[in-house]
Amino acid sequence: MPSFLRRVRPLLLSAMLSAAALAPAGAQTAFTPDQRTAIEGIIKDYLLKNPEVLQEAIGELEKRQADAQRKAQADALAEVRDEVVSAKHGVVVGNPQGDTTLVEFFDYNCGYCKRALSDLRGLMKADPKLRVVLRDLPVLGPDSVEASKIAIAAKAQLSGEKAFEYHSRLLESRGRVGGEQALALAKSMGLDMPRLQRDLENAEIRATVAANMRLAERLGMTGTPAYVVGNEVISGAVGIEPLRQAIETARKCGNANC
Numbered sequence: 001m002p003s004f005l006r007r008v009r010p011l012l013l014s015a016m017l018s019a020a021a022l023a024p025a026g027a028q029t030a031f032t033p034d035q036r037t038a039i040e041g042i043i044k045d046y047l048l049k050n051p052e053v054l055q056e057a058i059g060e061l062e063k064r065q066a067d068a069q070r071k072a073q074a075d076a077l078a079e080v081r082d083e084v085v086s087a088k089h090g091v092v093v094g095n096p097q098g099d100t101t102l103v104e105f106f107d108y109n110c111g112y113c114k115r116a117l118s119d120l121r122g123l124m125k126a127d128p129k130l131r132v133v134l135r136d137l138p139v140l141g142p143d144s145v146e147a148s149k150i151a152i153a154a155k156a157q158l159s160g161e162k163a164f165e166y167h168s169r170l171l172e173s174r175g176r177v178g179g180e181q182a183l184a185l186a187k188s189m190g191l192d193m194p195r196l197q198r199d200l201e202n203a204e205i206r207a208t209v210a211a212n213m214r215l216a217e218r219l220g221m222t223g224t225p226a227y228v229v230g231n232e233v234i235s236g237a238v239g240i241e242p243l244r245q246a247i248e249t250a251r252k253c254g255n256a257n258c
Contacts (some may be wrong), residue, residue, distance in 0.1 A: 009076075010049065011160070015086060017035070017176065018203070019032040028216050029111050039181060040065070044084060045048055045208075051244055056255060057200075069220065070232070070233075072220060073219055073232075073233040074231050075219050076137065076218050076219050076220065077219060077228065077231055077232075077233060078196055078231065079218075080215060080218055080219070081228075081231070083149070083211075083215065084103055084133075084190060084219075084228050085101045085103060085133060085228070086133075087133060088211075089135065089207075089208045089211040089212055090103070090133040090134055090135040090212075091133070091134045091155045091163050092131065092132065092133055092134075093124070093132045093134060093160065093161075093163055093164040093167070094124045094127075094130045094131050095128060095129055095130060095131050096160075097131070097239040098128075098129045098131030098217060099128050099129045099131075099251060100129065100130060100131065100229075100230075100250050100251045101130075101131045101132070101133060101229075102123065102130060102131070102132050102227060102228070102229050102243065103132075103133045103135060103227060103228040103229075104116075104132065104133070104134055104135065104225055104226070104227050105135045105136075105137040105212065105215075105216055105221060105224055105225065105226045105227075105228075106134065106135070106136065106137060106222045106224050106225050107136075107137055107138050107139055107140045107148075108136075108138070108144055108145050108147045108148065108151065108170055108171055108173075108182075109140040109141070109143060109144045109147070109176060109177050110140060110224040110225065112223075112224065112225060112236065112237040113171060113224050113225045113237070114172065115237055116225050116237040117168060117171055117172065117236070118240075119239060119243060120132065121168075121242040122240050123240060123243060123244060123247070126244075127244075127247065129251075134167055135212045135215075135223070135244055136152060136208070136212055137146035137212050137216050137226070138149065138209065138226055139216075139223070140224075142178075143176055143177060143178035143179075144178075144207065146172065146175070146177060146178050146179035146182070147177045147178050147181065147182045149179075149200060149206075149209065149219060150182035150183055150200065151166070151167070151170060151182050152180055152205050152208050153196050153199040153200050153202075153205055153210070154166055154182065154186040154189075154191055154196060155167070155183075156199055157191050157195065158189075158191075162189075165189070166185060166186070169185055170182060173185075179207065183196075219233050220233070221233065221235065222235065222237070223235070225237055227243065227246075229243070229246040229247055229250050230246065230249065230250030232246060234246060
């Protein structure tokens with residue numbers, strides 16, 4: 001069924017149900033095939049004469065769906081928020097003792113994540129009280145998974161600005177990012193490569209990736225980047241200003257939306 005018809009069909013069914021609800025008490029509300037055809041014809045004729053109504057209805061439907069998704073995400077986040085903002089399966093940059101936390105789920109091969117890196121830099125530079133947790137979410141193929149595993153092992157030897165430097169340089173790599181690029185960067189930054197190779201065998205690396213995948217699924221994330229601020233999940237590279245506003249609101253009232 002075409003996308004347009006999939007969106008219109010619920011509206012037609014809703015109109016028919018409304019007609020049934022308005023029928024006198026005790027009246028027969030089950031439509032015969034002829035009645036259904038007649039009602040659909042009336043609705044179709046009305047919509048053709050007043051197409052703006054259909055546009056408004058679709059807009060309202062999409063708004064309700066978006067509101068429902070936000071509520072579902074907020075409810076899920078309330079259950080797992082402590083785990084999401086913790087450093088156990090993420091890397092903390094910015095101010096570790098900051099009063100407000102921004103969590104970013106990212107993939108090293110995500111073009112939108114690469115473009116959003118400047119937003120993150122700008123936020124941390126302008127806000128010395130911002131705590132940032134970076135969470136690997138390698139959803140773009142085996143190269144992404146390999147890059148994330150090596151990056152997690154590499155960042156175990158780093159902290160603060162050095163950890164963010166590794167993250168930034170790997171994210172800014174040209175072309176497809178995989179294990180080779182992640183290892184080369186670790187070596188160029190003087191990391192203990194034998195230790196890194198040993199750490200790669202540690203089950204904790206796999207557990208970190210699995211935990212981030214589980215949390216992303218629980219929160220209904222459908223891609224990267226995705227952010228968590230206060231009680232809100234923000235999807236996509238929305239730009240620095242919406243993130244800044246969410247951070248300030250969370251700082252004031254404890255949630256992204258007061």
